[in-house]
Structures are given as C-alpha cells and as structure tokens.
Amino acid sequence: MYEGVVQDLIDELGRLPGVGPKSAQRIAFHILQADPADVRRLAHALAEVKEKVRFCGICGNVAQDEQCRVCQDPRRDPAVICVVEEPKDVVAVERTREFRGRYHVLGGAISPIEGVGPDDLRIRELLARLADGTVTELILATDPNLEGEATATYLARMVKPMGLKVTRLASGLPVGGDLEYADEVTLGRAFEGRRLLDV
Amino acid sequence: MHVAHLSLADFRSYARVEVPLDPGVTAFVGPNGQGKTNLVEAVGYLATLGSHRVASDAPLVRMGAERAVVRASVAHGDRQQLVELEINPGRANRARINRSSQVRPRDVLGIVRTVLFAPEDLSLVKGDPGERRRFLDELVTLRAPRMAGVRQDYERVLRQRNTLLKSAALARRHGGGRGADLSTLDVWDQHLARHGAELLAQRLDLVAGLEPLTDKAYEQLAPGGGPVGLEYRPSSETAGARSREELYEVLMGALEGARKQEIERGVTLVGPHRDDLLLKLGELPAKGYASHGESWSYALALRLASYELLRADGERAGGEPVLILDDVFAELDARRRDRLAELVAPGEQVLVTAAVDDDVPGALSGARFRVSDGEVDRV
Ligand SMILES: Nc1ncnc2c1ncn2[C@@H]1O[C@H](COP(=O)(O)OP(=O)(O)O)[C@@H](O)[C@H]1O
Ligand SMILES: [Mg+2]
Ligand SMILES: [Zn+2]
Numbered sequence: 001m002y003e004g005v006v007q008d009l010i011d012e013l014g015r016l017p018g019v020g021p022k023s024a025q026r027i028a029f030h031i032l033q034a035d036p037a038d039v040r041r042l043a044h045a046l047a048e049v050k051e052k053v054r055f056c057g058i059c060g061n062v063a064q065d066e067q068c069r070v071c072q073d074p075r076r077d078p079a080v081i082c083v084v085e086e087p088k089d090v091v092a093v094e095r096t097r098e099f100r101g102r103y104h105v106l107g108g109a110i111s112p113i114e115g116v117g118p119d120d121l122r123i124r125e126l127l128a129r130l131a132d133g134t135v136t137e138l139i140l141a142t143d144p145n146l147e148g149e150a151t152a153t154y155l156a157r158m159v160k161p162m163g164l165k166v167t168r169l170a171s172g173l174p175v176g177g178d179l180e181y182a183d184e185v186t187l188g189r190a191f192e193g194r195r196l197l198d199v
Numbered sequence: 200m201h202v203a204h205l206s207l208a209d210f211r212s213y214a215r216v217e218v219p220l221d222p223g224v225t226a227f228v229g230p231n232g233q234g235k236t237n238l239v240e241a242v243g244y245l246a247t248l249g250s251h252r253v254a255s256d257a258p259l260v261r262m263g264a265e266r267a268v269v270r271a272s273v274a275h276g277d278r279q280q281l282v283e284l285e286i287n288p289g290r291a292n293r294a295r296i297n298r299s300s301q302v303r304p305r306d307v308l309g310i311v312r313t314v315l316f317a318p319e320d321l322s323l324v325k326g327d328p329g330e331r332r333r334f335l336d337e338l339v340t341l342r343a344p345r346m347a348g349v350r351q352d353y354e355r356v357l358r359q360r361n362t363l364l365k366s367a368a369l370a371r372r373h374g375g376g377r378g379a380d381l382s383t384l385d386v387w388d389q390h391l392a393r394h395g396a397e398l399l400a401q402r403l404d405l406v407a408g409l410e411p412l413t414d415k416a417y418e419q420l421a422p423g424g425g426p427v428g429l430e431y432r433p434s435s436e437t438a439g440a441r442s443r444e445e446l447y448e449v450l451m452g453a454l455e456g457a458r459k460q461e462i463e464r465g466v467t468l469v470g471p472h473r474d475d476l477l478l479k480l481g482e483l484p485a486k487g488y489a490s491h492g493e494s495w496s497y498a499l500a501l502r503l504a505s506y507e508l509l510r511a512d513g514e515r516a517g518g519e520p521v522l523i524l525d526d527v528f529a530e531l532d533a534r535r536r537d538r539l540a541e542l543v544a545p546g547e548q549v550l551v552t553a554a555v556d557d558d559v560p561g562a563l564s565g566a567r568f569r570v571s572d573g574e575v576d577r578v
Binding site: 110111112113117118146147149150153154157187191 | 345352355356358359360362363366382383385386387389390
C-alpha cells in the first residue's frame, strides 16, 4: 500500500477495464513523474469528455450534441439501420466507408451470465425507431460470438412481423492474412457462412 | 506421422532427457515408478495440450522447477516439423513451431496425433457417462478440428441457458423481482439445438463407424467373448434422425416438451451433455455386468478401434496417429499378448511400456529402451 492520494490514484486506475493492479501501479508512477503540463492536459481531457460528450438521443452513439454526427447528417440514408453493440463498433464500421445508413447502439449483448437481458439493452428504443415505416432494412452487426449471435437472433425474431429486410454480417476470414494461417475454427465458420458468387 | 525425436526439460521426473525414436514399435521397459508413463504422457500432451492422468498442468512440472518444456521433431512423410510447448502452470503456456514463436499453443494441435491407451481407461467402461462423452468428443474433434469451436459454443450456450433457467426458477420460488424474464429462452433454445445437433450428428456418425471396429478388436483380444455393441443413448428420442437438420428439429421438439420441467428445476435437461454411450457385451451392458478382465479388454478395444478409424481416415485427416499403449501387456495372457502384437505391428509408430522384458511379447520386434531412475537408454 502507498500513501493516501497515491493509493487512491492506483485504486481508481485499477477500476478501468483491462487495467490490472500491476498496470495501475505503473501508470500511477508514470503520472507522478510526468511533466505537470501533460498531466493537466490529461485531467482536462477526462473532465471535458464527461462534461461535453453525451449519448445520442436517437441511436445511442457518443455525441457532442443532442444527436450524434451520423444522425445529424442529412446525407445518411434513413431507410437502413446498422445495429451494433457498442459505440466503438460504430467507429469500426465508419472506417470501412461502406455504410451510408444510420446506426443503433444497443449498449451490449444479451448474456444471462453477466445479468444482461433484453430490458438492459436499447431494444425498446430500436423498436420505436422502426414504428413509422421509414426504415426498410436492418443490418445486425453484433459481435460474431455466441452472445452477439443470440442477440441478433432475438432482434430478428422481434422485428419479423414488421416485414423488414433483416441481414447479418458474414463472419469469416481476416483479410490480409493467408488462408493457410487461418485457424480451423475460423476457417470452418467461413465455410459455413459461404455465399453464392454471382458471375 | 511419427515422432522422430522427443526431448523433455523439467517434465515430471525428468530434469533433461533426449529420446531419439524410430518408426515402428518402440518399447520402454523398466520397474514401476521409473518414468515410463511420464515419457508417453509427454507425447500425449503434444497431441491434446493436456495429460491423460491429471486435469491441471502443475503436476507435469518437475518438483522445484518453474516450467516444463516438451519438444518433438515430427515426421509427416518426408516433411519434418519441430514443435515445442512450454508449460507454465498458472500462466499462459507458450508454443513454437519450427522455432517460430508467432504461434499459439492451439496451433500445435494436429501436428502430433495420438491414440493413447492407459490403465485409467478402465473408467470408459466403469465410469460415469461424462467419461464416454469426453471419449467421443475428443475423437470427433481429432477427425474434424472445427468441432472444437462447436463444442466451446455448446458449452457456453449451456451455461447461459442454465443461468437464465436458474434465475427463473429462483424467481418462481421466491416470487417478486424481475429475474423471471424468459423472453430470450426461445433464442437460447435455437442456439442450443443448432450447436447440439451438430455435435450429435458427429457423435452418431462416429459411433456408427466405431462399432464394427470395436467388435473386431474385441474379438481379436478375447475370441468368442463378444459380440460388442455400441448404442448411443440420447437424452431425448432421436427416432432415427441422423442429419444436422433432422436432429435440430428433434432437439427443438424435446426442448419444448421439457420446458416446464426445466423451468421448475432451473437446469437444461435436453441435449448432448446428457447423453451416454451404452457399451454392450453380448446382450448385457458392460458397466455393472462385465468382469474386470472383460471391462479392461473393452476399454482397449475402444482405443484400438479409434486408432483404426483414424488410420482409415488417412492423409485427409492429418496422417496416421501414433499408437501409445501404456502398461497394456501385464493384464494379458501370453496368447492375447501375441495377438495384440500382431494387431499393432503394421502401425507407423507404436510406443509401448512394460515393467519387465518378459511382458513384452516376443512377436513385437523393434527398438527397446531401458527406463531407470530418470535415464532412458536404448538397448
Ligand atoms: N512433477 C514431478 N516432479 C518430480 N517427480 C515426479 C513428478 N511427477 C511424477 N514424478 C515421479 O515420477 C514417477 C512416476 O513415473 P511414471 O512414469 O508414472 O512411472 P512408470 O515407469 O511406472 O510409468 C514417480 O516416482 C513420481 O514421484
Ligand atoms: Mg506407468
Ligand atoms: Zn445518433
């Protein structure tokens, strides 16, 4: 144990995701030895992010205003919604520059083990967005793991009566790698999810 | 495939040992407690990333040492590969293939393939259904590596679904709270049935292939003692369904039928995690009826059948496995020893252990090593 404030800092850092006690200690001492101006910038950024960043009232993405940049952008197609688990997934899909529709961030995936049920996710908000018939296609881009799949299945079943086009991202091989280096499980799944090639 | 060289560092009783190996039969002979099983256990570890004797890695590291290293040079036809596993109990293990460390331990799976028989296998016959399910699933995964993912997903669905059912059962008993939200149960049913059907289809296929081979092996070990029959016992009647699609429907139907009871008891009652493999000897189940000797021959027959099945799969499935027979001869009379020797003689590589030279059948040619007090010397 360290003295008062130092230990407080270590404890606070240790509560961050992915930061264990050892790393917390290392980061704390890095901060102690850093240039005061650098530390002030970090503190400022932390305070600002909490003050200025909110969650978009429509899609749940991070936003600086009432609505996020995507929801404010009139060029984005309001007929297509891509459903993701976390705001960081929005960033990932945006990086592809392939998607011109809008998003809906659920805030996680269904997982009884972690005590997360449908009511803990922004599913009611999604259904509300679908009510007026503007949206014609839903892309389910939850994580390609068991909980993500289960959440996608749940959503697909919920919206089925609405007659939307519902699609799921194909999960498969990492691009840029060689086929021979893909592990059997990934390669096996890619075989499962293979698609017809139009020529 | 065969192992051309095995080297151990701080593995079990061995500080260091180098064992050059040839294809064909190799016998390790020495009194009990000298380290024979430790050697073949190491080869098995390369194949499965686990020991056939203990569930955790800690006992594999030599007393007082921090980590163990198992290294083998492996020949697939005229291709050689060097695989290395560093066993670090309590921390992540490390792997190297051809001296490159850019690999995960599970990438090593499939390079060394083994079928291992050990006295512990008696529990295949006498033990709980879980032992037989594990036997089937390990073999299923050896034949189709992608099934490792299916098994993992199935286990995970099961945990999720059981957690949901348990909280529902609790809420029912104590009333109040939300907790009883079962709106997602249908979704978990679908996923349980999907992964379950895939596992089930593979197991049924495996059992169908294994049955005649087991019968044949048993007849060779104990002539006239059979016939041997393998009967897959699903937790819910499959009514002849064999394909994944049919089995999916079977499981969905069974889940529907069991739902009320599952919610009452808070646990998943349907699925391959509740199944068993009935081992029949003549008209009777081997478990509870067969003698010690019969049970023992049965367990050995199951392993020999696995070996034949993998050999028949051939190169497509990664080449012939190494057959390991630990302490197998002491239990057999002279005639059966000779039959077993005949049976295994054509294998690409067979590793056997025995306490005394006299236990090793004369018909078994090949290399012999003396194992004594941590020394392994070719004689
Ligand atoms: N982690 C370990 N460290 C040191 N010695 C061990 C370890 N594990 C097992 N041993 C020793 O190895 C011996 C058993 O070796 P084993 O290969 O099973 O014998 P056998 O030749 O009868 O097959 C025992 O003497 C045991 O004490
Ligand atoms: Mg032994
Ligand atoms: Zn938005």
